[in-house]
Amino acid sequence: MKDVMLNPVLDRYSLVAIFAAMAIYTVAFLVFVWHLSRLSSTSKKMQKSAPKLERSALFILITAVLFHGAGVVMRGVAASRVPWANMYEFSITGSFVIVAIFLFAWFVKEIRVIAVLVTGFALLVLGAATTNFYVQVKTLMPALQSYWLVIHVTVAVLATAFFNIAAALAVAYLLRNWGRLKKSKAPALQLVKRVLSVFPESKKLESLSYRFNMIGFILWTFTLVAGAVWAERAWHRYWGWDTKEVWTFIIWTIYAGYLHATATRGWTGARAAWLSLVGFAAILFNFTIVNLFFKGLHVYSGLK
Amino acid sequence: MSLRSDVTHGDEIRSPKLGPAGWARWIWGQITSMRTALLLLLLLAVAAIPGSLLPQRSSDPNGVTAYFQANPTTAPTLDKLQAFDVYSSAWFSSIYLLLFISLIGCVLPRTRHHWDALRSEPIDTPRSLKRFPAYLAKPSKQAGVLENFAEQLRRMRFRVKVTKTSVSAEKGYVRETGNLLFHVSLIGVLISVGIGGATSFSGQRVLVEGESFVNNLAGYDSFSPGVWFDSKTLQPFNVKLDKFVATFDLRNKTNIGTPLDFEAFVSLRETPTSKPVASKIRVNYPLEAPGANIYLTGNGYAPVLTFRDKDGNISFSGPVIYMPQDANYTSLGVIKLPDAKPNQFGVLSFFYPTKAVLKTGAFTSGYPAPVDPLVSMNVYVGDLGLDNGIPSNVFSLQVHGLKQVAGGKSGTKALTLELGETKQLPQELGTVTWDGLKRYASLDIDYNPMQVWIFLFAVLAFIGLITSLLTPRRRVFARKTETGYELAGMAKNDDPRLQGILEELVLGLKVRKK
Numbered sequence: 029m030k031d032v033m034l035n036p037v038l039d040r041y042s043l044v045a046i047f048a049a050m051a052i053y054t055v056a057f058l059v060f061v062w063h064l065s066r067l068s069s070t071s072k073k074m075q076k077s078a079p080k081l082e083r084s085a086l087f088i089l090i091t092a093v094l095f096h097g098a099g100v101v102m103r104g105v106a107a108s109r110v111p112w113a114n115m116y117e118f119s120i121t122g123s124f125v126i127v128a129i130f131l132f133a134w135f136v137k138e139i140r141v142i143a144v145l146v147t148g149f150a151l152l153v154l155g156a157a158t159t160n161f162y163v164q165v166k167t168l169m170p171a172l173q174s175y176w177l178v179i180h181v182t183v184a185v186l187a188t189a190f191f192n193i194a195a196a197l198a199v200a201y202l203l204r205n206w207g208r209l210k211k212s213k214a215p216a217l218q219l220v221k222r223v224l225s226v227f228p229e230s231k232k233l234e235s236l237s238y239r240f241n242m243i244g245f246i247l248w249t250f251t252l253v254a255g256a257v258w259a260e261r262a263w264h265r266y267w268g269w270d271t272k273e274v275w276t277f278i279i280w281t282i283y284a285g286y287l288h289a290t291a292t293r294g295w296t297g298a299r300a301a302w303l304s305l306v307g308f309a310a311i312l313f314n315f316t317i318v319n320l321f322f323k324g325l326h327v328y329s330g331l332k
Numbered sequence: 333m334s335l336r337s338d339v340t341h342g343d344e345i346r347s348p349k350l351g352p353a354g355w356a357r358w359i360w361g362q363i364t365s366m367r368t369a370l371l372l373l374l375l376l377a378v379a380a381i382p383g384s385l386l387p388q389r390s391s392d393p394n395g396v397t398a399y400f401q402a403n404p405t406t407a408p409t410l411d412k413l414q415a416f417d418v419y420s421s422a423w424f425s426s427i428y429l430l431l432f433i434s435l436i437g438c439v440l441p442r443t444r445h446h447w448d449a450l451r452s453e454p455i456d457t458p459r460s461l462k463r464f465p466a467y468l469a470k471p472s473k474q475a476g477v478l479e480n481f482a483e484q485l486r487r488m489r490f491r492v493k494v495t496k497t498s499v500s501a502e503k504g505y506v507r508e509t510g511n512l513l514f515h516v517s518l519i520g521v522l523i524s525v526g527i528g529g530a531t532s533f534s535g536q537r538v539l540v541e542g543e544s545f546v547n548n549l550a551g552y553d554s555f556s557p558g559v560w561f562d563s564k565t566l567q568p569f570n571v572k573l574d575k576f577v578a579t580f581d582l583r584n585k586t587n588i589g590t591p592l593d594f595e596a597f598v599s600l601r602e603t604p605t606s607k608p609v610a611s612k613i614r615v616n617y618p619l620e621a622p623g624a625n626i627y628l629t630g631n632g633y634a635p636v637l638t639f640r641d642k643d644g645n646i647s648f649s650g651p652v653i654y655m656p657q658d659a660n661y662t663s664l665g666v667i668k669l670p671d672a673k674p675n676q677f678g679v680l681s682f683f684y685p686t687k688a689v690l691k692t693g694a695f696t697s698g699y700p701a702p703v704d705p706l707v708s709m710n711v712y713v714g715d716l717g718l719d720n721g722i723p724s725n726v727f728s729l730q731v732h733g734l735k736q737v738a739g740g741k742s743g744t745k746a747l748t749l750e751l752g753e754t755k756q757l758p759q760e761l762g763t764v765t766w767d768g769l770k771r772y773a774s775l776d777i778d779y780n781p782m783q784v785w786i787f788l789f790a791v792l793a794f795i796g797l798i799t800s801l802l803t804p805r806r807r808v809f810a811r812k813t814e815t816g817y818e819l820a821g822m823a824k825n826d827d828p829r830l831q832g833i834l835e836e837l838v839l840g841l842k843v844r845k846k
């Protein structure tokens with residue numbers, strides 16, 4: 029650790045790759061929107077051309093994720109360590125994992141409709157990361173010099189990615205079941221309705237969302253336990269209700285509630301979907317507001 | 333007919349005519365219902381929020397003091413509501429205790445139910461299969477279809493019951509086993525956390541290079557034991573801080589001054605008579621001593637100072653702990669000289685490891701290592717308030733009521749010393765010499781005897797969780813019909829493989845036929 033050489037030049041290249049990825053994500057996003065509009069078109073001919081468009085969008089998305097991945101790897105090499113030791117790095121790595129997992133799940137046909145949401149979210153995260161969270165490459169502060177940084181944070185990123193996809197599916201579910209929209213005859217809403225009609229049936233959305241949340245919950249439980257083990261080493265106690273620990277606990281409790289909801293009569297469907305969104309809102313809150321404005325031991329944003 | 337309903341209690345609607353026993357049962361049913369568990373879980377999440385918005389005594393006592401100073405009217409009211417001790421408050425505790433009562437009330441009958449289910453045959457085939465989530469019916473004249481299905485299902489590790497006209501099969505009992513293991517282990521975690529809190533201790537000690545610490549109550553600067561902690565259990569080990577090394581980055585331009593490593597080189601004697609063993613404590617890598625772990629939690633500089641009165645008699649000599657105030661170790665130290673002649677006085681002093689001058693003319697530190705160190709001193713005379721027996725914080729000086737004679741607006745400039753220098757104090761207070769510079773380490777000495785148990789139960793809970801969430805629990809039924817047979821399947825939580833299994837069974841039939 030003592031004779032680490034940082035490589036700021038490579039860090040510049042990493043940033044360039046991230047910007048390139050953002051540009052390509054934008055294109056992918058637009059093509060996915062275009063695809064949805066084709067798919068929901070009333071003209072048969074338009075509908076027929078949709079799959080081809082979807083393939084192009086997928087291809088563009090893969091290109092974007094390759095640039096994105098290159099940016100993440102270069103950042104890690106530039107810093108001679110794992111690229112997730114501050115908010116900027118956590119954002120670029122986290123969003124990369126979200127898109128990568130989404131691509132792995134591509135073979136589940138029903139999941140493809142949320143491509144717009146996932147691509148848009150990745151774009152937003154990268155935008156915030158590059159404009160608000162960016163810091164130059166730094167060495168690890170002593171409190172982060174531990175293999176637990178690899179274990180605990182990797183799993184936290186993965187959990188967040190699964191929760192994120194589940195939340196996108198929950199949004200799709202809620203839109204699909206939006207009673208007022210279903211009944212409305214307003215012409216302006218006809219297009220929205222047509223778009224929604226190409227979504228998979230809501231039962232499928234619900235069960236997919238449940239699956240992603242379930243995996244997310246397993247990973248989050250691991251994150252929480254691993255965090256406690258690390259806290260014992262780094263901060264001399266396994267649990268101390270530090271703000272970050274509090275929010276990790278809150279998130280865990282919300283998703284435990286979600287799992288109970290799916291098994292309780294009267295709580296499935298929309299209510300469970302809302303809970304899933306509340307859980308994801310807590311994750312976003314934990315990552316942004318808590319990191320930036322709250323006092324605590326987890327001050328690793330690297331921002332002043 | 334739902335697999336779900338046989339594990340959820342109390343969700344059914346009861347008739348309102350109840351005696352006292354009936355009421356008790358009804359309340360118990362409510363408490364142990366899944367809906368209550370859900371609401372309590374969500375309530376717990378909400379109740380945890382204020383503790384992250386307000387400073388807490390357990391993790392940030394200085395923050396609480398500051399909050400009281402900034403909000404003198406609201407703070408006492410909030411304090412009455414235990415808002416600064418959220419996680420040990422009556423309301424937070426009652427939520428999680430209620431949740432765990434509910435949990436116990438839920439787990440006990442489920443365990444018995446599951447125990448019975450494990451030793452009994454699958455349920456009878458329901459009369460109508462058509463409305464099951466997976467269903468298919470086929471015409472067939474083949475003989476021995478049911479036996480064939482039963483055989484296949486057994487090979488798929490289903491538990492199978494065959495009657496003349498139907499087959500009932502079930503698999504995935506381990507799902508419920510895992511679920512029970514998870515919930516029981518959570519109770520284990522809670523109990524271990526409770527016992528651990530009562531039997532553990534946490535102590536702090538600051539050691540300057542060359543100083544040592546003996547593990548008994550007198551050896552600690554501060555000590556917080558659990559209610560059942562017995563100080564006789566402290567093992568008499570001895571730790572000496574031989575040397576403290578802090579390494580800061582000087583090579584990477586974007587990173588100058590960032591700490592790269594803190595290393596406390598110590599020698600540990602496990603008993604008063606055993607040989608010292610050299611060891612190193614780093615952040616994240618505590619030292620394991622008998623009956624306690626020693627953690628490195630902070631560090632700083634301790635300039636060695638000597639104060640003499642005007643006749644040359646020493647009134648104070650030794651290292652003084654300076655508290656770092658910023659990342660470059662601009663540090664604040666306090667020296668109190670209650671026995672000084674002719675007046676008692678106090679010194680509020682700053683230490684700059686690498687002195688630099690701000691535009692305002694004030695000193696600051698430009699780099700955390702002692703490249704060009706400087707000490708500055710403000711001197712106050714007057715009653716230091718140490719004689720009235722009220723304990724006072726050694727790290728702060730109450731300047732109220734004292735007269736400043738050097739620094740600030742006193743008319744005399746603050747004293748500044750380079751390493752090795754001696755300076756005259758104002759008003760015939762004598763001299764001060766800066767003899768040397770040492771470093772110190774802040775150590776935390778902690779022990780929680782239940783920690784392994786907490787970890788063990790957490791691991792069991794995790795194993796239980798994975799087992800229960802990832803094991804599908806399925807029921808498959810087959811029945812002869814007039815024209816052939818029908819198959820149906822159901823699962824706990826929907827299961828995309830269900831229909832596939834039924835089709836596999838049909839396929840298995842054809843393979844046999846060939």
Ligand code: HEM
Pocket residue numbers: 284287288290291336339340364365366367369373431432434435436438439511515518797800801824
């Ligand atoms: C500390 C409080 C609790 C926590 C953290 C918790 C957590 C969980 C989790 C994570 C699951 C998911 C496992 C699965 O779906 O199979 C679960 C399932 C379950 N819990 Fe709890 N639980 C708690 C309290 C309770 C209580 C009080 C009850 C009794 C009413 C209960 C009854 C159940 C049941 C019946 C399931 C199975 C649901 C199903 O799989 O369909 N839990 N619990």
